Amino acid sequence: MKGQRKSIPSKQLVRSTWAERLLVWHKFDSQHELEEADYCWACGFANGGTERCHILAVAEGGDNSPENIHLLCHLCHIDSEMLSGDAYWRWFHGGGAFGRFSNIARMIEASIARMIEASEEVRSEAVSGS
Ligand SMILES: [Zn+2]
Numbered sequence: 441m442k443g444q445r446k447s448i449p450s451k452q453l454v455r456s457t458w459a460e461r462l463l464v465w466h467k468f469d470s471q472h473e474l475e476e477a478d479y480c481w482a483c484g485f486a487n488g489g490t491e492r493c494h495i496l497a498v499a500e501g502g503d504n505s506p507e508n509i510h511l512l513c514h515l516c517h518i519d520s521e522m523l524s525g526d527a528y529w530r531w532f533h534g535g536g537a538f539g540r541f542s543n544i545a546r547m548i549e550a551s552i553a554r555m556i557e558a559s560e561e562v563r564s565e566a567v568s569g570s
Pocket residue numbers: 480481482483484485487512513514515516517536537538
């Protein structure tokens with residue numbers, strides 16, 4: 441029966457449902473690593489433990505089957521809330537919130553480097569008097 445409400449599965453069941461794929465995706469190096477601590481599946485950090493998150497939101501027709509649940513840290517849970525479908529999977533494989541922030545950090549670093557380069561050119565032109 442559709443619309444039947446099932447309660448959200450245990451973390452253990454969610455882990456065992458996804459374990460094989462998480463290893464293939466190199467999210468974890470071993471079954472032991474997957475189980476030894478409550479690491480976020482997206483960013484890989486412990487960040488105070490994971491939350492059970494719907495991959496497809498309930499509002500969009502997602503259900504409580506373990507196939508529709510990922511274990512994410514609080515930061516990644518918030519960061520992924522507006523993502524669905526391909527956008528979610530790109531975010532997930534790109535390292536979640538941490539991956540996105542480090543991309544932003546890299547962009548800022550690159551633009552600072554360009555500014556420093558530009559100001560050094562101006563300075564050397566001033567020194568040489570050209
Ligand atoms: Zn995370």
